[in-house]
Amino acid sequence: xxxxxxxxxxxxxxxxxxxxxxxxxxxxxxxxxxxxxxxxxxxxxxxxxxxxxxxxxxxxxxxxxxxxxxxxxxxxxxxxxxxxxxxxxxx
Amino acid sequence: xxxxxxxxxxxxxxxxxxxxxxxxxxxxxxxxxxxxxxxxxxxxxxxxxxxxxxxxxxxxxxxxxxxxxxxxxxxxxxxxxxxxxxxxxxxxxxxxxxxxxxxxxxxxxxxxxxxxxxxxxxxxxxxxxxxxxxxxxxxxxxxxxxxxxxxxxxxxxxxxxxxxxxxxxxxxxxxxxxxxxxxxxxxxxxxxxxxxxxxxxxxxxxxxxxxxxxxxxxxxxxxxxxxxxxxxxxxxxxxxxxxxxxxxxxxxxxxxxxxxxxxxxxxxxxxxxxxxxxxxxxxxxxxxxxxxxxxxxxxxxxxxxxxxxxxxxxxxxxxxxxxxxxxxxxxxxxxxxxxxxxxxxxxxxxxxxxxxxxxxxxxxxxxxxxxxxxxxxxxxxxxxxxxxxxxxxxxxxxxxxxxxxxxxxxxxxxxxxxxxxxxxxxxxxxxxxxxxxxxxxxxxxxxxxxxxxxxxx
Ligand SMILES: Cc1cc2nc3c(=O)[nH]c(=O)nc-3n(C[C@H](O)[C@H](O)[C@H](O)COP(=O)(O)OP(=O)(O)OC[C@H]3O[C@@H](n4cnc5c(N)ncnc54)[C@H](O)[C@@H]3O)c2cc1C
Ligand code: FES
Numbered sequence: 001x002x003x004x005x006x007x008x009x010x011x012x013x014x015x016x017x018x019x020x021x022x023x024x025x026x027x028x029x030x031x032x033x034x035x036x037x038x039x040x041x042x043x044x045x046x047x048x049x050x051x052x053x054x055x056x057x058x059x060x061x062x063x064x065x066x067x068x069x070x071x072x073x074x075x076x077x078x079x080x081x082x083x084x085x086x087x088x089x090x091x
Numbered sequence: 092x093x094x095x096x097x098x099x100x101x102x103x104x105x106x107x108x109x110x111x112x113x114x115x116x117x118x119x120x121x122x123x124x125x126x127x128x129x130x131x132x133x134x135x136x137x138x139x140x141x142x143x144x145x146x147x148x149x150x151x152x153x154x155x156x157x158x159x160x161x162x163x164x165x166x167x168x169x170x171x172x173x174x175x176x177x178x179x180x181x182x183x184x185x186x187x188x189x190x191x192x193x194x195x196x197x198x199x200x201x202x203x204x205x206x207x208x209x210x211x212x213x214x215x216x217x218x219x220x221x222x223x224x225x226x227x228x229x230x231x232x233x234x235x236x237x238x239x240x241x242x243x244x245x246x247x248x249x250x251x252x253x254x255x256x257x258x259x260x261x262x263x264x265x266x267x268x269x270x271x272x273x274x275x276x277x278x279x280x281x282x283x284x285x286x287x288x289x290x291x292x293x294x295x296x297x298x299x300x301x302x303x304x305x306x307x308x309x310x311x312x313x314x315x316x317x318x319x320x321x322x323x324x325x326x327x328x329x330x331x332x333x334x335x336x337x338x339x340x341x342x343x344x345x346x347x348x349x350x351x352x353x354x355x356x357x358x359x360x361x362x363x364x365x366x367x368x369x370x371x372x373x374x375x376x377x378x379x380x381x382x383x384x385x386x387x388x389x390x391x392x393x394x395x396x397x398x399x400x401x402x403x404x405x406x407x408x409x410x411x412x413x414x415x416x417x418x419x420x421x422x423x424x425x426x427x428x429x430x431x432x433x434x435x436x437x438x439x440x441x442x443x444x445x446x447x448x449x450x451x452x453x454x455x456x457x458x459x460x461x462x463x464x465x466x467x468x469x470x471x472x473x474x475x476x477x478x479x480x481x482x483x484x485x486x487x488x489x490x491x492x493x494x495x496x497x498x499x500x501x502x503x504x505x506x507x508x509x510x511x512x513x514x515x516x517x518x519x520x521x522x523x524x525x526x527x528x529x530x531x532x533x534x535x536x537x538x539x540x541x542x543x544x545x546x547x548x
Contacts, residue, residue, distance in 0.1 A: 001221035001323060001344060006262050007236040008138040028137025033235045042220040042323040048470035052323045054220030056467065056509070058227035059129065060122060061208050061354070063504035063540060064467060073542070079122075081135065 001054050003037040014084035018067075025082050031075065032058065032065050034082035043067050043077055044091040066091055092419060093118060093197060095185055096167075097175050097357060098204030100128015101401045102393025102408035104160045106202050109412035111166045113421055118196060119167040120187060122174045126160045128206055128393075129226065130401045133157065134234040145233055147258070148294055152401070176537035178203075180361040180386050188541050200388040200415050203357050204408055205395035209348035210373075212456045212513050213473070214246075215463045216318030217347065221325035225251050225348035229258065238264035240344025244328050246315055247348040248273040249449040250295055250400075255346065256307065257298040266307050267342045272349070272452045274312030274333055284444030287437065291402070310338075314455065318345050349451055351398045352512060358396070359534035361389045367527035370443050371398055372451040373512075374531040380435055382411025383418070390415050398446075403438045406431050453526065456516035465517060466510040468503025473517050476500060480521035491530045494518050500532075504540055507532040 011026040018040050025034030032055050035043060042052035044066050055065030058078045065077040070087035072080070094110055096103050099121040110117045127133050131153045133140055146153040163169075170189065177186035178201065185196045209224035216222070223231075223239050225247055231237045238259060244267050245256050256269045285292045303309055312333030319339075320326045329339045350371075358376040359365070363384045365374045375397045382390045392411040393404035410431045413423045459465065461474030479497040481487045488494035491501075491514070500514050501507025507514070511532050519526040 001240060001325065003231060003235070003237040003239060004241055004264065005237055006232070006264055007144075008134075009236065011137050026137075028135040030235060033231070033237055036220075037237060046218070046467070046470065048468070049218065049464060051218060052220050053218065053467075054323065055223065056218075056227060057208060057224050058230040059208060060539070061505060062467070062509050066504075 001036060001041065002039065003033055005037055014082060016082060016084075016086040016088055018088045019090055023088075027084075029082040030078055031067065031069070031080045031082045031086070031088065032077035035067070035077060035088070092199045094415065095120065095196065095198035095201045096204060097121075097185075097201065098128065098206060098393065098395070099123070099126030099160060099171075100204060100206050100393060101130065101156060101404035102204035102206075102395070102411075103128070103202075104156055104163065105405045105408035106204060106392060106412040107163050107167055108159055109409050109416070111163055113416050113423075117167050118170070118198065119163075120170045120173045120175055120185070122172070124171050126171065127157060128404075129230075131156050132230065132234055134236070138234075138236055147261070149401070156405070174539060174541070175357060176539060176541050178357050178361045180389055183388065186536070191542070193541075198388075200390065200419070201361070202382070202390040202392060202408075202411055202415060203361070203395060204391075204393045204404070205354045205357055207351040207353050207394035207398055208508060209251075210350050210352040210451065210512050211347060211509060212349055212452060213459050213463050213465050213510075214315045214318055214347065215460060216320060216325075218464055218467050219318060219320050219325055220323040221320065221344045222318055223344070223346050225255050225346045228346035229255050232258060232262055232264070238262070238344075239346060240325070240342070242267040242342045243344045243346060244268050244270060244340055244342040245346050246270045246272075246328065248452070249348070249350045250445065251348060251351075253295060253298040253302065256302045260302060260305055260307065265305065266302075268308040268310065268340050269302060270313045270315065270328070270330060271309070271311045272313055272315070272455065273449050277312075278448050281444060281448035285441065285448060287444065288441040291400070291441070308340075350446075350449060351394060353395045353397060354508075355395055356506065356534040356538040358384070358389070358391055360536055360538070362386050363389060363391070365531060367531075368397065369527070370446045372446070372453065373398065380410070380432060381414035382407060383414050399438060399442050403435065403442070406434050406438070410435060451512070453516050456513040457520035459513060459517060465514050466500050466503055468505050468509075469499045471498050471500050471510070476514060476517050477521040480518045488518065489522060489524075489529070491515055491518060491532055495532060506534065506538065
């Protein structure tokens with residue numbers, strides 16, 4: 001999936017990596033927005049269902065948006081602000 | 092006296108306002124960074140916070156609530172970014188987690204204003220990236236300025252479906268289609284009951300009319316069949332029209348939802364009994380109109396106590412705080428109490444009419460195909476659940492918590508928040524019983540996953 005930016009899209013750029021690949025995003029993005037507007041397509045796959053996932057509720061409830069961030073550990077992407085230099089991995 | 096208020100949405104803000112006015116300094120916790128709750132959630136400061144654009148007709152209310160919230164922070168023990176993951180009503184303690192740090196906080200009385208989340212029905216393909224709840228699609232727009240895709244289909248029923256369609260339209264993300272599972276004739280039949288809602292009703296009609304006038308394709312009385320796609324891309328939505336014709340719409344995202352359900356996990360852990368409300372088609376924690384529960388010292392307000400919407404939440408928050416003050420021997424303004432009680436009674440009637448206008452499609456939930464995932468977390472299918480239920484004669488799991496033990500339904504990361512309502516319908520149908528008769532998934536701490544070391548302490 002790809003989130004489409006509709007407004008406030010001229011914020012300061014920030015750079016992250018996802019599984020080593022660069023992702024460019026904007027200051028004020030959640031990690032979920034940064035990754036899914038930045039072309040990641042999905043977040044961590046669900047290991048039981050063996051299928052990609054990309055968050056479902058965007059309000060911290062469904063737990064379908066987990067990723068690992070260096071220094072923070074496992075986080076919900078929808079409830080975590082993205083920051084410049086973040087090193088993110090799919091679980 | 093130490094009062095803990097959980098939640099800083101409309102209910103929590105108006106509760107804290109009353110407590111502070113009575114001279115108390117409540118402990119006030121919210122998992123979110125900035126309060127506001129769901130309807131009035133604010134974007135991060137880097138984005139524009141123009142209230143008119145974000146909240147439309149609700150801009151004035153939103154601005155007023157934010158002003159009160161921000162002014163109250165200094166008068167309370169305000170703890171943003173703090174998850175309350177357990178409540179012990181006997182020792183009167185909250186277990187909280189903030190920035191990775193665990194703490195135990197004491198209280199004498201607690202007011203839980205924990206809000207709601209979308210209620211969903213699984214549709215084949217619903218776990219694919221590109222499919223979100225209606226609420227999620229709104230949060231993406233409101234707080235991140237994003238649409239969930241380029242060609243977005245909105246599916247479900249209820250006021251949020253039409254509000255979201257209108258909001259996407261206004262934001263320049265014209266929906267590819269709006270699919271309402273409630274037939275037009277059904278809504279029209281129930282409309283007279285909605286007149287009691289006054290402005291809320293007229294706004295709802297306005298949203299529906301605006302979406303149609305803009306030429307957005309609208310289908311009512313539909314049955315969704317499948318969300319198609321491959322990998323992490325949605326490609327379409329297959330459905331049946333009201334007349335039974337098979338149709339497919341091309342799209343790259345689907346937002347779905349069928350009303351809301353309370354986030355009542357803390358009330359559950361606090362020992363508040365629940366009852367099944369037939370109109371809301373939800374299990375609700377028991378409380379009186381003022382928010383008092385059967386558990387001493389525990390009060391509830393807002394959508395976490397039963398879906399009522401933001402206007403109800405504001406009043407219920409104030410009312411529950413006044414009940415708490417009254418119960419602890421403090422004088423409360425009786426005219427305010429009477430006015431709140433009258434307003435809450437009136438709005439409850441409107442809510443009942445609304446629920447009847449946009450009913451939960453239990454038949455859709457009961458008909459989820461065997462191969463479709465019901466529990467997203469643990470990958471449990473409708474077929475797994477039916478097998479656990481056995482047959483009405485030989486049934487092994489006669490009750491939802493037994494089925495939970497057999498299948499792990501509701502034991503995953505989200506604790507049954509997402510699968511609970513549909514899972515209950517599927518099991519009830521397999522057992523040929525009423526959904527109210529098979530019980531509800533009981534909650535367990537932590538209410539949301541926390542690092543293991545913290546929970547073990
Ligand atoms: C995604 C979504 C979008 C919605 N959009 C609209 C809308 O546009 N218009 C409308 O009229 N209604 C909307 N609603 C309905 C909404 O429930 C009510 O309008 C209103 O927000 C309810 O107010 P409240 O104070 O009861 O709860 P909320 O506004 O939901 O506030 C609850 C607060 O409690 C906090 N909280 C919950 N549990 C915990 C915990 N364990 N620990 C710490 N903090 C916790 C949450 O972070 C949240 O800030 C929406 C609902 C959802 C779920
Ligand atoms: S998307 Fe549901 S918890 Fe993040």
